Amino acid sequence: MKKNILVMSVIFISLLWISSAMAAGTIKIGGLFAVTGPASFLGEPEKKTLEMLVKDLNDKGGISGMKLEAVIYDTGGDATKAVQLATKLIKNDKVAVIVGPSTTGESMAVIPVVEKEQIPLISCAAGIKITDPVKKWVFKTPANDHIAAEKILNQMAKSKQKSIALLTVTDGFGSSGREQIKALAAKKGFKIVADEVYGPKDTDMTAQLTKIRGIRPDAIICWGTNPGPAVITKNVKQLGIKIPLYMSHGVASKKYIELAGAEAAQGVMLPAGKLAIYDVLPKADPQAKLLKDYDQAYRKHFGVEASTFGGYAYDAFLLVTNAIKTSGPSPEKIRNGLEQTHKLVSVSGVFNMSPQDHNGLDLSAFEMVKIVNGDWSMVK
């Protein structure tokens, strides 16, 4: 009996000692990513990126002696689960800041929790609702869809194209793009002459394109993620349509060119996040070196190229570490640090946060590129 008590108290004391040691030397970052499920193409690179960066930083000695620790949970893309896990991160793991969730739906569900518990959240989802209107504790790293839409419309204005045929996918990404383009087009004096949609799993869009061909718009804007846009690109070639084709930033990866085929994708223009095109960026671009380093490190660790989505977690990590350095490691201080972020060069762009803007990216987050011979080239 005595022995038991002794063992118990030893364990108890050592536990106390360990937890107090942790409290002194580490800062906990919570991660909520959709590592499995339908949005796993977002969550998987985000998780890997965050883990890689935390490890690298700790190997280099942490932030002025303090180590970081990432506590990452898989939400499976499920909003209910995301809320439970967010509560767990805050109450049990006592994290100072949360990175994620990966999707807009989950982020919106988690916002009330972090607002109540006063823990800063850096969402990796693109939905404009997340930071508009601004919420005190909520930030996000992906650029808003309307920035990409504005890039396309600016390019069209330059080429004196006036009438637009829209072809958007019937999911969250597509309908958000559709709304943004329609709103912007009305403001900038463009005319939407066709407004077609397609399902995310559709395999043939010649019907929609035949209709569009009959209307003869100046340009077609397609808004979707693979494989739909690749099918559309093939269909456009099959139908012999010569109308300029614009894609969204949703397909800014080599995968799109591979799926559509270099020949069919020839001449397609799209706004691309700079990570996809870092090797054709001008040398003077402030992001060029960081993007190259990220891609190479990611390839070294995981054997595949870095994706824009992983980049969102990269941004969040840089924002957090920057905030800790400038402001301090408590949730309150991190939040204030995040809001004061100024000219922070990262993957998605150069961040300039303010109390009115919790995203901090502008038009420079994207570059218009044109596909020439199966590769990107900058549009002058």
Next chain:
Amino acid sequence: MQLDQILQFALSGLSTGAIYALIGIGFSIIYNSTGIINFAQGEFVMLGGMLTLFFIGLLQLPLWAAIPCAVLVCTLAGMLFERLAIRPLRKPTPINLVIITIGGSIFIRGLSMLLWGKDTHSLPSFSGDEPITIANATILPQHLWILGITLVIIGANKFFFYHTISGKAMRACSYNSRAAGLVGIDVRRMVLFSFVISSAMGAMAGIIVAPLTMTSYDVGIMLGLKGFCAAIIGGMSSGIATVIGGLILGILESLGAGLISSGYKDAIAFIILLLILFIRPQGLFGKAESERV
């Protein structure tokens, strides 16, 4: 201009319809010899495309060699599925069987996701990507392949079911499996046989459409559902009626998307499915039967 458009809608519809038909026939073959609606049929379509990619990518086989390998492996998968999931069932009630095939399809999909990842892949076309123009409408050489292979498979099917002893035995099982057993037909072997044929056909369908539609671990769901629609329109016949069902579905979808609104494309397919099930459950061309065995 309007006429050109309608011709293009019809051609697009025909080519997608042929795909639906080919998948639909896979459904009806199994249904006719076992009474099972095999909801895992779409997964064999997916396996066909993914396995071809696997053989081309990993084993560096040329396309013509990868295709038979993929069909073979897929057929084996179909046999395994029958042996491990369908046959051991003690009391094969329809509801059990349906749930088992749905479970099987989720299992196959999950396994392929783990094996080959979540990316979409594209197969090279069999003979180039230069569109062929027919009176201002265009189709791709791959569409001709699809139509051609569908025709060949349907012909072979017809021959098999009406002119070979095994085919006739399978038909006998479909009319009355008990009586077929009594005259010495090995009913269980015929069931296995039907899985062999339909998984091979599903695989072939998956391979010939992959250059156009791309393939990934989850393409089977939608293609399977559309094939199921085609089979229902055709009254679950394993012959020409399902083919016509598929073509009708394809053309209506494409005309609907072109002339009414592209938002309703999938709705059209499923409205037709419901209408047929309500009004003519025996299929568009079938004679009303008092009881279907």
